[in-house]
Amino acid sequence: xxxxxSGTALELPCIGEGAMAPADIELMLAALRQALTRPRGxxxxxxxxxxxxxxxxxxxxxxxxxxGIGLPQALDLYASLLSxxxxxxxxxxxxxxxxxxxxxxxALMDGLLxxxxxxxxxxxxxxxxxxxENQALRWxxxxxxxxxxAMGCFVSGGTAGNFSALVAARHRYRERGGMGAGLLLVAExxxxxxxxxxxxLDLHVVIVASDDLGRLTATALAHTLSALQVEGRLDEVxxxxxxxxSTNAGHIDDLLGIxxxxxxxxxxxxxxxxxxxxxxxxxxxxxxxxxxxxxxxLIIDPHKGLFVPYDCCALLYAKPGAxxxxxxxxxxxxxxxxxxxxxxxxxxxxxxxxxxxxxxxWFSLAVHGSAAYRQTLERIxxxxxxxxxxxxxxxxxxxxxxxxxSVILFRREGWQARxxxxxxxxxxxxxxxxxxxxxxxxxxxxxxxxxxTRLDQQRCDELLAGL
Ligand SMILES: *Cc1c(COP(=O)(O)O)cnc(C)c1O
Numbered sequence: 001x002x003x004x005x006s007g008t009a010l011e012l013p014c015i016g017e018g019a020m021a022p023a024d025i026e027l028m029l030a031a032l033r034q035a036l037t038r039p040r041g042x043x044x045x046x047x048x049x050x051x052x053x054x055x056x057x058x059x060x061x062x063x064x065x066x067x068g069i070g071l072p073q074a075l076d077l078y079a080s081l082l083s084x085x086x087x088x089x090x091x092x093x094x095x096x097x098x099x100x101x102x103x104x105x106x107a108l109m110d111g112l113l114x115x116x117x118x119x120x121x122x123x124x125x126x127x128x129x130x131x132x133e134n135q136a137l138r139w140x141x142x143x144x145x146x147x148x149x150a151m152g153c154f155v156s157g158g159t160a161g162n163f164s165a166l167v168a169a170r171h172r173y174r175e176r177g178g179m180g181a182g183l184l185l186v187a188e189x190x191x192x193x194x195x196x197x198x199x200x201l202d203l204h205v206v207i208v209a210s211d212d213l214g215r216l217t218a219t220a221l222a223h224t225l226s227a228l229q230v231e232g233r234l235d236e237v238x239x240x241x242x243x244x245x246s247t248n249a250g251h252i253d254d255l256l257g258i259x260x261x262x263x264x265x266x267x268x269x270x271x272x273x274x275x276x277x278x279x280x281x282x283x284x285x286x287x288x289x290x291x292x293x294x295x296x297x298l299i300i301d302p303h304k305g306l307f308v309p310y311d312c313c314a315l316l317y318a319k320p321g322a323x324x325x326x327x328x329x330x331x332x333x334x335x336x337x338x339x340x341x342x343x344x345x346x347x348x349x350x351x352x353x354x355x356x357x358x359x360x361x362w363f364s365l366a367v368h369g370s371a372a373y374r375q376t377l378e379r380i381x382x383x384x385x386x387x388x389x390x391x392x393x394x395x396x397x398x399x400x401x402x403x404x405x406s407v408i409l410f411r412r413e414g415w416q417a418r419x420x421x422x423x424x425x426x427x428x429x430x431x432x433x434x435x436x437x438x439x440x441x442x443x444x445x446x447x448x449x450x451x452x453t454r455l456d457q458q459r460c461d462e463l464l465a466g467l
Pocket of ligand 1: 098156157158159160162191193243245246247272273274275301313
């Protein structure tokens with residue numbers, strides 16, 4: 001077989017004959033337009049895998065086969081079946097977990113990014129994209145008040161961000177001669193990803209008592225530290241983790257008090273602001289985050305509150321130069337990148353190949369401006385306050401806490417776990433909302449989290465009517 005070099009300028013098909021005809025590109029663009037402007041209709045629970053298989057086979061037979069089914073068929077299968085199965089996180093009724101509502105600008109840039117053919121691991125491969133990502137990281141670092149030298153990279157999510165931050169903390173512990181497994185100080189309500197990271201790193205978790213509102217306080221931390229001192233184990237502490245916007249209740253730990261103690265004691269201070277970090281843009285609540293500027297490492301999930309598509313977490317370090325040794329992979333073919341003095345995101349987290357997933361955030365911010373972000377997040381907090389007020393006025397409902405960013409916890413008098421679940425199931429089968437119960441201090445309660453501005457009066461009425 002001889003190798004032929006192609007000389008055509010517009011060489012779209014890369015696989016198969018006519019793999020991407022101009023007409024197919026138009027079809028894709030039309031589908032994209034439709035997806036962006038789709039009406040947010042009724043919500044529905046997804047079907048079982050077997051049912052999806054049957055429907056797909058009815059439509060196209062085996063979708064993966066020797067000859068391929070061609071773009072129009074595959075796209076039709078995606079648009080009419082696959083993209084309809086599941087509950088979109090940007091729906092006004094998506095009130096469970098933590099929703100996400102990408103701006104069309106961010107969503108479209110995400111597609112454009114994939115078409116760029118660039119890799120975001122190192123400067124050589126994706127300098128312009130990394131520059132854009134770093135602009136967005138700088139914006140976040142400034143909101144948090146981190147030092148001018150703070151930098152990091154975007155990773156796939158808060159779980160990956162927390163894990164990498166703790167890898168960096170443990171690296172410093174080892175550099176300072178820490179020999180034992182190391183202790184990780186966390187509050188009882190720390191996010192599950194912190195606990196799993198500790199497990200993966202074989203760190204011993206030390207639970208620090210929280211206050212009545214579930215917050216980690218400086219007093220409790222000081223108490224734990226003095227107990228450790230008595231045991232002669234103070235130098236085994238690898239890091240203390242605080243949350244700025246807990247997933248379950250939206251609370252913010254005493255970041256200032258904890259940060260100050262961590263500074264005094266030379267303990268790595270990690271702040272998990274995966275959910276809450278977006279609200280740093282809102283001047284009215286910024287004060288609650290006071291002390292976040294003391295963080296050695298910080299994560300914020302733009303895919304939660306900064307209106308970009310999954311998957312996107314900003315991971316920032318106060319002293320980025322000190323962490324690269326923890327992540328640098330040694331391979332002969334990487335030497336050139338490892339020795340370069342440019343910004344190489346691969347050196348800031350546990351990853352190598354990576355898409356420049358922060359670009360959609362940069363783009364959306366550049367397009368809309370930070371004021372639009374501030375106003376939208378303010379509006380989300382207003383909507384949350386309105387719902388809290390309605391719950392307070394409701395004869396059978398009790399609000400569990402007065403604040404909590406856009407997370408609302410409440411109880412329905414006399415209800416047990418199964419009653420909440422039945423109500424939640426009813427909400428989904430009626431197409432009103434996706435809600436799931438949670439627990440608060442051992443009691444099953446209802447949890448709602450608002451993450452877009454589409455929730456209106458009517459849906460609220462429908463939601464509350466069943467209570
Ligand atoms: C969502 C969340 C995480 C995990 O983030 P993923 O992006 O889902 O991996 C970690 N911490 C907090 C506080 C979160 O809300």
